[in-house]
Amino acid sequence: MRFPPHQLLSLLFLWVGAIENANISALVVENTEIAVNFERTNWATGSVAQDPFYRPPPVTNSTPPGTVLAVEEFTDTTVYTLPPGLSLSRILYVTETLNGTAIPASAYVLWPFQPKAFRSEYSSLNVSGVPVVGFAHGTSGVFGECAPSHIRNLWYQYSAPYTLALQGYAVVAPDYAGLGVNRTSEGEDILHAYLNNPAAANDVFYAVEAAQNAFPELSKQFVTMGHSQGGGASWGAAQRQHSRPVTNYLGTVAGSPVTNAAELIAINPANVAIVGLLSRGLQSIYKTFTDKEWLTEAGVALNSLAKEIQGCNSADYQLYSDPTQWLRPDFAESWYLGAYVNLTSVGRQPISGPMLVFQGTQDQAVNHTVTSRVVQDTCSLYPESQIEYAIVEGATHVPALYAVQQLWLDWIEDRFMGVKVEAGCRSRNISSLRPVANYQPELSYYLQYALEPYVVA
Structure with missing residues (x-):
């Protein structure tokens, strides 16, 4: 269902008991309601529960990952906030969990007006068709409603997908397993395993494979x-390429990467909010896990409330604002945290293919010292790794994408041009042309859906 601004209703009064059990303040309730209503006004196709596109056909373990399940070749772009000259498709496909289970998932394909051309006299590759970038988005939430494919601005808008498509690339972007398609055809929940890097890498590879099968015009x-x-x-894609190589993979770009959740929490206590998100999907890996391992009684109630609301990033930011209320002080001693991090973290492992990593020094979410240490450790252990590391002076989390846009666009173009990358690691510091304090530090806008022509005249 869609909620026009003039018809927004109170969403939380239905859960008075859950609110009391979660011990959250009236201010948090009010802020969460505002956040949930804001999120719902940005649904392009209504709730995923009502959108028949997200209802998958049956999938069994004999269904090969990468199989195309459904294709919406021409998605209605008028309900999105896309730039002019871009087209959109959505697909359902089969991906693979960390334990090898085949499950349905959703993705979008963002199409350029014209494909990027690579001058043959300078290229050592024969790129035929629309060049493809498989894009993995940052945290949007952990419930079905948090799928970028049904959010008006595809969640990352000009930060990457719009920019890539406007440059002539076809962007194939998985929602990740559990987002968008959150139930099997039999009605079983598909839990999103948050920060499960190897599983998310599977989602990217199989989304690209499925899109290439569905659309022969893709490279x-x-x-x-x-x-x-x-x-x-x-x-994780670079690590997967080492153990399970895929033909025609050219390399990867890892921006502000979450390599190890435990290290991020240890260096910045504000990051404990991710524990709430981790706890919601951990049963997809460990059947014996319950959120009581990490959360107080109020925290368990908060998770229950969050599941009822089906809120995403904006709502989570409000709901989990006070960890002293919901987080057990001994959560880090739980066996499950260490086991999950060891199973799903990346870095300090071999990779194949070239990789560009960039990281802002003022990143509030991913501390640059963690990323630098993981890069250095990986290069020490595997000195033949083809890693280029760019440290972006003064840049914060998402703004780092904008600050070094030229860097990653040129790097991607070089991969399609067949430019060779020598073995070994290289790092450099990138500083601003003018004093960094004089630059716009954060996003100060969002793309608002225009209801009347005069708004964009």
Whole structure:
């Protein structure tokens, strides 16, 4: 269902008991309601629960990952906030969980007006068709409603997908398993395993494979790219390429990557909010896990409330604002945290293919010292790794994408041009042309859906 601004209703009064059990203040309730209503006004196709596109056909373990389940060739762009000259498709496909289970998932394909051309006299590759970038998004939430494919601005808008498509690339972007398609055809929940980098890497590879099968005009060659949660996924793609090589993979870009959740929490206590998100999907890996392992009674109630609301990033930011209320002080001693991090973190492992990593020094979410240490450790352990590391002076989390846009666009173009990358690691510091204090530090806008022509005249 869609909620026009003039018809927004109170969403939380239905859960008075859950609110009391979660012990959250009236201010948090009010802020969460505002956040949930804001999120729902940005649904392009209404709730995923009502959109028949997200209802998958049956999938069994004999269904090969990468199989195309459904194709919406021409998605209605008038309900999105896309730039002019771009087209959109959505697909359902089969991906693979960390334990090898085949499950349905959703993705979008963002099409350029014209494909990027690579001058043959300078290229050592014969790129035929629309060049493909598999894009892994940063944290949007952990419920079905948090799928970028049904959010008006595709969640990352000009930060990466719009920019890539406007440059002539076809962007194939998985929602990640559990987002968008959150139930099997039999009605079983598909839980999103948050920060499960190897599983998210599977989502990227199989989304690209399915899109290439669905649309023959796409190139066989592809680059992967991701940011934040997706930066960890794209680093996971480089590791996956080492153990399970895929033909025509050209390399990956890992921006502000979440490599190790435990290290991020240890260096910045504000990051404990991710524990709430991790706890919601951990049963997809460990059947014996319950959120009581990490959360107080109020925290368990908060998770229950969050599941009822089906809120995403904006709502989570409000709901989990006070960890002293919901987080057990001994959560880090739980066996499950260490086991999950060891199973799903990236870095300090071999990779194949070239990888560009960039990281802002003022990043509030992913501390640059963590990323630098993981890069250095990986290069020490595997000195033949083809890693280029760019440290972006003064840049914060998402703004780092904008600050070094030229860097990653040129790097991706070089991969499609067949430019060779020598073995070994290289790092450099990138500073601003003018004093960094004089630059716009954060996003100060969002793309608002225009209801009347005069708004964009």
